[in-house]
Amino acid sequence: xxxxxxxxxxxxxxxxxxxxxxxxxxxxxxxxxxxxxxxxxxxxxxxxxxxxxxxxxxxxxxxxxxxxxxxxxxxxxxxxxxxxxxxxxxxxxxxxxxxxxxxxxxxxxxxxxxxxxxxxxxxxxxxxxxxxxxxxxxxxxxxxxxxxxxxxxxxxxxxxxxxxxxxxxxxxxxxxxxxxxxxxxxxxxxxxxxxxxxxxx
Ligand code: ASP
Numbered sequence: 001x002x003x004x005x006x007x008x009x010x011x012x013x014x015x016x017x018x019x020x021x022x023x024x025x026x027x028x029x030x031x032x033x034x035x036x037x038x039x040x041x042x043x044x045x046x047x048x049x050x051x052x053x054x055x056x057x058x059x060x061x062x063x064x065x066x067x068x069x070x071x072x073x074x075x076x077x078x079x080x081x082x083x084x085x086x087x088x089x090x091x092x093x094x095x096x097x098x099x100x101x102x103x104x105x106x107x108x109x110x111x112x113x114x115x116x117x118x119x120x121x122x123x124x125x126x127x128x129x130x131x132x133x134x135x136x137x138x139x140x141x142x143x144x145x146x147x148x149x150x151x152x153x154x155x156x157x158x159x160x161x162x163x164x165x166x167x168x169x170x171x172x173x174x175x176x177x178x179x180x181x182x183x184x185x186x187x188x189x190x191x192x193x194x195x196x197x198x199x200x201x
Contacts (some may be wrong), residue, residue: 011024052185155181
């Protein structure tokens with residue numbers, strides 16, 4: 001987050017990746033962690049198993065209690081400003097150099113005060129191929145759909161076009177929240193006017 005903010009505020013760019021991003025972070029004096037900081041036993045086991053099977057996959061598509069993975073958030077403040085954020089480890093056993101949908105504005109994450117804020121999860125390649133977040137925002141902006149209609153229509157399109165596995169959460173400019181997904185489940189929670197609601201499927 002610190003690096004994203006520094007890129008926004010202190011560079012002429014929107015998006016830096018790889019060595020260039022790292023170099024920029026060092027120039028800005030941002031804190032670094034050792035690689036070991038990012039390793040957990042569960043993830044190492046998951047990665048080793050996936051390598052053996054020569055498989056890639058969504059960590060949260062696994063059975064049982066291990067449904068931890070991407071966290072997305074969308075928010076509208078009292079002045080109507082909209083924001084979206086998506087945090088992910090990508091997919092298990094992904095190739096070096098892979099960029100998923102999460103950081104790509106318009107694919108996995110999107111926010112514009114005129115329409116809505118959106119965060120997606122799922123197979124990044126499917127979400128990139130359909131520009132899913134921007135597509136859902138366009139449904140609201142130019143077709144006048146409600147948040148729920150746009151979420152449903154975007155997921156319908158994801159499945160129809162690329163047999164996509166994914167989900168998204170939306171908050172629109174009026175503060176209405178919606179979600180839709182083609183994965184077996186997607187856990188969400190909303191906080192509106194002091195009321196918190198949790199959906200576990
Ligand atoms: N969308 C992420 C990616 O493909 C994975 C996820 O949502 O869990 O990198």
